[in-house]
Amino acid sequence: MKALKALTMGAVVLWLSACAGTGPVLYPNTYYQSVGNQVAEQDIAYCRQMAESAGAREGTGAAGNVAANTAMGAGVGAASGAVGGAITGSAGTGSMVGAASGAVWGLLRGIFYAAGPSQPSQAYINFVNRCLLEKGYEVTGWQ
Structure with a gap:
């Protein structure tokens, strides 16, 4: 039980560290x-707020990606489990085992994908x- 708690906390910390975002x-x-660094940071914050006000969203929907990966993993696992089960004579059991293992794989893949660095839209x-x-800066890229 303690190992599961530690694993969960580790995943949450990784996910939250990814929320720091790029700029x-x-x-x-x-x-x-x-103008100096302080004014430049204020201008960046202003431009970010303007983008949000205009309808451009910074986030990429990491939680939605986790759910989609879990569902996709379950579907692929169920299909492959049914095929494997049909070969051995128990398609229903194979399908259930495949769906469960596929869902776990998809969930873990989604969590680690969400924990990675994400780019804004x-x-x-x-x-x-x-x-x-327009303010006079030259943007070389985002990181």
């Missing part, structure tokens, strides 16, 4: 050097980049 990397051009990135460009 634009600014080239230190003349404008950036004239392309619309969000484009909006923030344009906003910063």
Whole structure:
């Protein structure tokens, strides 16, 4: 029971660390050097808020990906279990075992996928980049 609790806490910590998110990397051009890092951070926050207000969403729906991976794993597991069970003469049992193992695999895959670094939507990135460009910054990329 303690091992399960520790594993769950570890997964939650990994997932929350991924929520730190990514942000634009600014080239230190003349404008950036004239305003400094503090003003640049404020401008980035302003452009992010503008993007959200315009309807561009930063998040990629990691929770939805976990659910989709779990369902897909269950479906693939059930199908492969039914095929294996049909060969050995017990398609129903094979299907149940396959669905259970596929769902567990899909859940774990989804959790670890969600824990990885995620990029904001392309619309969000484009909006923030344009906003910063209009202010005088040069965005070299996101990380």
